[in-house]
Amino acid sequence: MKSLRRIMLVEDNLNDIDLTLAALEEHHLANEIVVARDGAEALDYLYSRGKFAGRDDGPPAVILLDIKMPKVGGLEVLRQMKSDPALSALPVVMLTSSREEPDLAASYSLGANAYVVKPVDFQQFVDAVRQIGVFWAVVNEPPPRNAIK
Amino acid sequence: MPLRDLPIRRKLILLLLLTSAVVMLLMRVTFFTYEYLTFRRETIRQLSTLGEVIAANSTAALAFDNQDDAREILTALKANRHLVAAALYDGSGKFFAGYPAARPVTAFPAAPDGEGFHFEQSYLSGFQPVTQRERRLGTLYLQLDTGVVMREWLWGSLQIALGLMAVIVGVAYLLSRALQKQVSQPILALAETARAISERKNYSVRATKLGDDEIGRLTDAFNQMLDEIQALNRDLERRVVERTAQLEAANKELNRSRAVFESIFESLPGLFLVLKPDLTIVTASDAYLKATMTTREKMVGQNMFEVFPDNPAEPDATGSSNLRASLERVLATGATDNMAIQKYDVRRPDGVYEERYWSPVNSPLLGVDRRVEYLIHRVEDVTDFVRQKPVQNGDPDAMRIKLEQMEAEIFQSSQKVQASNQQLRSANAELEAFSYSVSHDLRAPLRHIDGFAGLLGKSDGKQLSERGRGYLAHISDSARQMGTLIDDLLVFSRMGRSEMNLGPVDLRQLADETVQTIKRQEAAERKIKWELGALPVVHGDRPMLRQVFVNLIANAVKYSRPREEADIEVGLFDEPEEWVIFVRDNGVGFEMQYAQKLFGVFQRLHRAEEFEGTGIGLANVRRIITRHGGRTWAESVVGSGATFYFSLPKNPGIKT
Numbered sequence: 031m032k033s034l035r036r037i038m039l040v041e042d043n044l045n046d047i048d049l050t051l052a053a054l055e056e057h058h059l060a061n062e063i064v065v066a067r068d069g070a071e072a073l074d075y076l077y078s079r080g081k082f083a084g085r086d087d088g089p090p091a092v093i094l095l096d097i098k099m100p101k102v103g104g105l106e107v108l109r110q111m112k113s114d115p116a117l118s119a120l121p122v123v124m125l126t127s128s129r130e131e132p133d134l135a136a137s138y139s140l141g142a143n144a145y146v147v148k149p150v151d152f153q154q155f156v157d158a159v160r161q162i163g164v165f166w167a168v169v170n171e172p173p174p175r176n177a178i179k
Numbered sequence: 180m181p182l183r184d185l186p187i188r189r190k191l192i193l194l195l196l197l198t199s200a201v202v203m204l205l206m207r208v209t210f211f212t213y214e215y216l217t218f219r220r221e222t223i224r225q226l227s228t229l230g231e232v233i234a235a236n237s238t239a240a241l242a243f244d245n246q247d248d249a250r251e252i253l254t255a256l257k258a259n260r261h262l263v264a265a266a267l268y269d270g271s272g273k274f275f276a277g278y279p280a281a282r283p284v285t286a287f288p289a290a291p292d293g294e295g296f297h298f299e300q301s302y303l304s305g306f307q308p309v310t311q312r313e314r315r316l317g318t319l320y321l322q323l324d325t326g327v328v329m330r331e332w333l334w335g336s337l338q339i340a341l342g343l344m345a346v347i348v349g350v351a352y353l354l355s356r357a358l359q360k361q362v363s364q365p366i367l368a369l370a371e372t373a374r375a376i377s378e379r380k381n382y383s384v385r386a387t388k389l390g391d392d393e394i395g396r397l398t399d400a401f402n403q404m405l406d407e408i409q410a411l412n413r414d415l416e417r418r419v420v421e422r423t424a425q426l427e428a429a430n431k432e433l434n435r436s437r438a439v440f441e442s443i444f445e446s447l448p449g450l451f452l453v454l455k456p457d458l459t460i461v462t463a464s465d466a467y468l469k470a471t472m473t474t475r476e477k478m479v480g481q482n483m484f485e486v487f488p489d490n491p492a493e494p495d496a497t498g499s500s501n502l503r504a505s506l507e508r509v510l511a512t513g514a515t516d517n518m519a520i521q522k523y524d525v526r527r528p529d530g531v532y533e534e535r536y537w538s539p540v541n542s543p544l545l546g547v548d549r550r551v552e553y554l555i556h557r558v559e560d561v562t563d564f565v566r567q568k569p570v571q572n573g574d575p576d577a578m579r580i581k582l583e584q585m586e587a588e589i590f591q592s593s594q595k596v597q598a599s600n601q602q603l604r605s606a607n608a609e610l611e612a613f614s615y616s617v618s619h620d621l622r623a624p625l626r627h628i629d630g631f632a633g634l635l636g637k638s639d640g641k642q643l644s645e646r647g648r649g650y651l652a653h654i655s656d657s658a659r660q661m662g663t664l665i666d667d668l669l670v671f672s673r674m675g676r677s678e679m680n681l682g683p684v685d686l687r688q689l690a691d692e693t694v695q696t697i698k699r700q701e702a703a704e705r706k707i708k709w710e711l712g713a714l715p716v717v718h719g720d721r722p723m724l725r726q727v728f729v730n731l732i733a734n735a736v737k738y739s740r741p742r743e744e745a746d747i748e749v750g751l752f753d754e755p756e757e758w759v760i761f762v763r764d765n766g767v768g769f770e771m772q773y774a775q776k777l778f779g780v781f782q783r784l785h786r787a788e789e790f791e792g793t794g795i796g797l798a799n800v801r802r803i804i805t806r807h808g809g810r811t812w813a814e815s816v817v818g819s820g821a822t823f824y825f826s827l828p829k830n831p832g833i834k835t
Contacts, residue, residue: 043627046627052630130619
């Protein structure tokens with residue numbers, strides 16, 4: 031049986047974190063969830079540095095990445111990940127309130143694997159999070175370990 | 180000199196001489212051959228005669244076997260110095276006696292061999308039988324040296340031949356000299372005539388015909404050719420005369436029209452001065468001459484600034500330097516230059532300067548290569564105008580100061596316009612940033628409200644009263660509705676901001692696509708009678724125009740929902756300047772007094788419980804059509820349907 035893969039959520043807003051975790055819980059997706067509160071923290075985690083130094087549990091199966099965050103924004107995190115061969119294979123799903131065309135265009139051109147606009151309707155939001163979780167953390171085969179440092 | 184370059188006369192003489200020499204030579208060879216053969220025959224005959232005589236004399240000596248007699252007889256042959264050897268043989272063929280006596284026996288032929296004489300190299304030798312009364316007594320041998328004889332004969336013959344040849348060639352030369360004239364004379368005469376014509380160009384000269392042979396015919400042809408040349412020449416001369424006359428007439432006409440134009444120019448009711456690019460004066464209008472108190476003769480060809488110097492009494496005058504700068508600008512740019520009013524002091528013939536105010540305009544006259552060929556300097560004398568103006572303190576510079584003030588004001592207001600443009604740009608950028616944050620920041624709390632209301636309902640819903648649960652539902656509904664409003668507002672703002680992507684758009688195709696989409700969605704279970712008329716292809720932004728059809732047709736479907744069978748028609752009025760497209764339904768309609776409100780943002784004429792919607796669709800339609808340079812309006816009768824119109828200009832000058 032497959033071991034449950036880790037999902038990483040990069041989100042600055044506590045309400046959104048709560049709602050996302052609630053949505054995942056609702057579908058009994060018991061995967062381990064790591065939360066980073068901004069882009070800088072996300073990069074520290076991915077590179078196992080700062081307060082994550084010495085971490086050796088490998089990369090997450092998928093990263094749910096907000097765009098508008100303090101310090102380092104989601105697009106910058108995406109740019110750094112996709113331009114680093116060690117992280118570029120990691121699936122990244124943009125999960126954001128923005129439907130603006132420039133954000134969409136920038137995300138895809140930087141190499142985002144998916145782009146999901148958070149619906150206002152909670153039920154729709156729950157459905158969206160569930161589908162992302164099920165697809166990327168259960169259905170989808172992640173890249174092999176040796177493709178990621 | 181090669182033969183072909185010799186004069187004809189020499190050629191003819193040489194020809195005749197050569198011919199007679201060759202004929203002569205051939206004749207000599209024939210003669211010589213004949214004489215040679217005759218000579219040989221004669222020699223043989225003479226030798227046989229001699230042989231017969233000797234043989235007759237030798238019969239006794241042979242018959243009596245007397246060798247001494249025989250030797251004596253043979254000795255008599257001495258008389259013939261060319262006879263080199265002779266011998267007698269007896270009847271049995273044995274050597275009997277020889278001559279000369281000293282010649283050894285072995286030098287003679289051993290025995291007679293045949294009869295008759297033969298040439299053998301340069302000798303003639305042979306045997307002759309000696310007989311008496313049919314009885315053969317013996318044989319005589321004779322050998323004659325013919326070499327010397329032959330040489331003597333040949334030498335004589337050659338001398339005769341050479342002598343004859345000399346005489347004949349001499350005679351032939353004299354004859355040919357006299358006769359060649361018959362042939363060469365007419366040719367030379369013809370050549371001389373041709374040379375004379377080509378040198379003197381006198382085509383009336385004719386060659387003299389000297390005979391009716393080929394040369395005579397050549398002379399005829401030559402003369403005929405001369406006739407034609409003469410005729411052509413005459414025709415050409417006539418035409419030159421005609422053409423010259425025409426040219427002179429044209430020239431005269433040109434001069435006349437030039438004079439007319441000059442006088443038109445000179446009498447123009449304006450002050451005009453025409454300059455070359457080096458600023459020398461070409462001409463001036465009479466008005467200009469009058470205003471400057473000078474004459475045309477005094478200025479044409481002169482440099483303008485020498486003719487019109489600054490007033491020496493006013494060293495600070497700027498008129499000339501301003502004018503020079505303006506003319507140089509025209510030369511540099513090739514464009515007309517309007518000057519501000521200038522003060523010029525005009526020098527009167529008596530040397531006194533008169534104060535004048537002129538408003539000059541300098542324009543270029545461009546040649547075919549777009550280079551400035553002439554400068555036209557036109558001035559308006561505004562002296563009276565300036566003087567009449569109530570000028571403060573009587574200061575003549577006040578006008579200039581005023582002008583400068585005006586220029587400064589214009590400059591300031593253009594600065595202001597630029598500043599407000601800048602403000603507009605930054606306001607636009609702010610709007611951009613605002614809509615971004617509306618999209619992102621305003622939606623987030625709404626999502627949270629709905630999310631936590633949902634979570635609350637799930638976790639503690641059972642402990643809430645019926646009313647409490649209703650409140651929760653209202654919270655969710657309101658949040659969702661506000662989300663929709665924000666989304667619509669964003670679309671509306673994007674419609675106004677986004678760049679237009681213009682191209683040909685087939686409206687009929689757009690309408691078809693829209694109807695198909697709507698049929699698949701909400702209208703699937705509805706009974707709708709569609710009527711789509713012909714629609715034009717227009718110049719516009721395709722996605723925007725699609726939005727127009729989507730909104731109008733969706734509205735028609737929505738507001739005809741209460742009807743058993745909906746009638747929806749899309750059609751066209753072809754107006755002279757514009758296309759007018761309409762979407763008509765038989766729905767609930769609206770009251771005409773609110774028609775203008777329809778196209779405002781969030782303006783609704785129905786309650787949300789009756790017909791859903793945020794009231795942004797028609798505002799979008801109006802915004803899109805306005806950006807295409809068209810108009811929007813609507814008509815309706817309450818209860819029996821509505822018609823929405825929009826127009827698109829046929830000749831669009833679309834503002835984007």
